[in-house]
Structures are given as structure tokens and as C-alpha cells.
Amino acid sequence: MKNRTILITGCSSGIGLCLADGLRERGYRVFATARKSRDVEKLNAAGHESLMLDLDSSESINDAVTEILKRTNNSLYGLINNGAYGQPGAVEDLSRDVLRAQFETNLLGTQELTNKILPVMRQQGAGRIIQISSVLGIICLAYRGAYNATKYALEALSDTMRLELRGTNIYISLVEPGPIASRFRDNALAAFHANINVANSAHKTRYEALLQRLEGKSGKMPFTLPPEAVLEKVIHALEADRPRVRYAVTFPTYLFAVLRRILPARWLDTVLYKVGDSTNK
Numbered sequence: 001m002k003n004r005t006i007l008i009t010g011c012s013s014g015i016g017l018c019l020a021d022g023l024r025e026r027g028y029r030v031f032a033t034a035r036k037s038r039d040v041e042k043l044n045a046a047g048h049e050s051l052m053l054d055l056d057s058s059e060s061i062n063d064a065v066t067e068i069l070k071r072t073n074n075s076l077y078g079l080i081n082n083g084a085y086g087q088p089g090a091v092e093d094l095s096r097d098v099l100r101a102q103f104e105t106n107l108l109g110t111q112e113l114t115n116k117i118l119p120v121m122r123q124q125g126a127g128r129i130i131q132i133s134s135v136l137g138i139i140c141l142a143y144r145g146a147y148n149a150t151k152y153a154l155e156a157l158s159d160t161m162r163l164e165l166r167g168t169n170i171y172i173s174l175v176e177p178g179p180i181a182s183r184f185r186d187n188a189l190a191a192f193h194a195n196i197n198v199a200n201s202a203h204k205t206r207y208e209a210l211l212q213r214l215e216g217k218s219g220k221m222p223f224t225l226p227p228e229a230v231l232e233k234v235i236h237a238l239e240a241d242r243p244r245v246r247y248a249v250t251f252p253t254y255l256f257a258v259l260r261r262i263l264p265a266r267w268l269d270t271v272l273y274k275v276g277d278s279t280n281k
């Protein structure tokens with residue numbers, strides 16, 4: 001894998017960090033990006049080639065891409081769109097600004113970055129784009145509406161780009177994890193406290209259960225896997241001659257991919273309501 005360059009977003013923790021470590025060990029030249037300078041310093045100290053990239057800022061995206069392309073002589077084999085966060089809360093409790101912020105990071109910044117890299121891939125006649133989506137990109141759970149919407153939108157843009165990139169030797173794959181051990185829950189908890197007014201909400205009682213889950217008081221979510229489970233699929237998406245369109249990771253993703261095909265909508269709602277309720281406890 002020597003000379004194959006990969007750009008990854010959101011490498012400060014969790015899946016992004018695991019991908020950066022694992023792909024570097026495999027011989028890729030990895031640009032492990034993070035949005036905070038202290039994380040960039042930490043990554044560089046650990047031997048990574050790290051740069052700042054904040055998906056909320058066009059300037060930051062532009063600066064990172066310019067610097068990386070300068071270092072690679074204008075080439076990039078793979079882009080892994082990993083950086084994102086979850087904004088919990090009932091849809092009716094999300095202000096316009098809070099919903100917009102979730103889209104800015106998880107979708108709009110991600111697409112802006114992809115659009116900056118695509119001309120490079122077109123010019124070199126090859127490339128791999130890997131979108132870290134979610135089981136919540138294929139089914140919805142209560143109180144995850146903002147995050148659900150961004151992952152559904154990511155799936156839609158990816159499905160569209162796949163049609164538009166047909167015949168170019170640029171492949172786009174969606175990786176759909178269920179629960180993975182990372183800082184995701186802690187970050188979601190912070191977003192909940194920052195943006196949801198519990199006291200004024202019609203959902204006050206159910207928020208108490210949601211908080212128990214996010215605070216980890218209800219223990220680990222069932223079927224949780226380590227981030228290495230995602231790495232395995234990403235390696236396939238980067239190295240297979242014909243990478244898959246979708247990679248399910250964890251049992252819940254496999255299960256829901258089947259259930260949403262075979263169950264009538266209201267039956268699926270009943271299952272999803274129960275799953276949402278039990279994973280909130």
C-alpha cells in the first residue's frame with residue numbers, strides 16, 4: 001500500500017483514530033485530520049501526519065486540502081468521511097440553528113470536502129471515497145431525528161454520486177455501523193445538554209431515560225463492537241477490485257437491513273419504537 005495516500009476526518013478519537021492507526025500500520029500514507037489543535041499535536045506526537053480540518057469551516061477545509069495536495073504532488077487515493085456527531089433530542093425540540101449545525105458538520109462540510117477531492121481523483125483516473133454512515137442511515141429511532149436526517153442525506157448523496165461517477169474508476173462505499181465503542185455517546189451527551197431545553201419539553205420524562213443511556217448508567221449498548229470492526233470493512237472498500245456499495249457493521253445493521261425490507265411500515269415502527277425505548281433504558 002506504499003504511496004497510497006488517504007485523508008481521514010475526525011481522527012481525535014473512536015473510529016477515526018482506529019482507522020488512522022490501522023491504515024498507517026498497513027503501509028498507507030495517512031493524513032489524520034482533527035478539528036482541534038491539541039488533537040493535531042497529539043496525533044503528530046504519535047507519529048501521524050496530522051493537520052487541522054474542521055468540517056464547520058470552509059476555510060479550514062480549503063487549507064487542509066491545499067496543504068495535503070501540496071505534500072502529495074496533487075494526488076489522493078482515498079477519502080474517508082468519518083468526522084460527525086450526534087445531536088439527540090425530540091424533533092420538536094430542535095431549533096433551526098441546532099438542526100442546521102448538525103447538517104453543517106455531518107453533511108455539508110463533508111460534501112464540500114468531497115467536492116474538493118473529486119477533481120483530483122478524476123484527474124488521476126482512480127479513487128475511493130468511504131462514507132462512514134450508520135445503521136441510523138437506514139432506519140430511524142426516536143430522539144435521534146437530527147442525526148438520522150444527516151445520515152439519510154449522506155446515504156442519498158452517496159447513492160447519487162455513485163450514479164454520477166459510473167465508469168470513472170472512482171468508487172464510493174457506505175459503511176453502516178451499529179453501536180461501536182468510542183466517544184460518540186459522551187459527545188452526544190454534551191450536545192444534548194448544550195442544546196435541549198428539558199424543563200420545557202413535552203418529552204421531559206423520556207429524556208430522563210435518554211440521559212441514563214448517554215451517561216452510560218444503563219451499561220454498554222447490546223451488540224457493541226470495537227472500532228476495529230469498522231477498520232476491517234474500510235480495508236475491503238479500499239483494496240477490493242470491486243468494493244461493495246454498502247458495508248454493514250454489527251448485528252443490528254444486518255438485522256434492520258432485512259427487517260425494513262420485509263416488514264410493513266407500521267410493524268417496523270412497533271419494532272423501532274421498542275428498540276428505541278429499550279436502548280434508552
Ligand SMILES: NC(=O)c1ccc[n+]([C@@H]2O[C@H](COP(=O)([O-])OP(=O)(O)OC[C@H]3O[C@@H](n4cnc5c(N)ncnc54)[C@H](OP(=O)(O)O)[C@@H]3O)[C@@H](O)[C@H]2O)c1
Nearest residue numbers: 010012013014015054055082083084134179180182183184
Ligand atoms: N460509535 C457509534 O456507535 C457509531 C455508530 C454508527 C456510526 N458512527 C459514525 O462513526 C463516525 C465516527 O464516530 P465515533 O463513533 O468514532 O465517535 P467519536 O469518538 O465521537 O468521534 C467523532 C469524530 O468526529 C469529529 N468531529 C466532530 N465534529 C467535527 C467537525 N466539525 N469537523 C471535523 N471533525 C469533527 C470529532 O472531533 P472532536 O473530538 O473534536 O469532537 C471526533 O474526532 C461518525 O461519522 C459517526 O456518525 C458511530
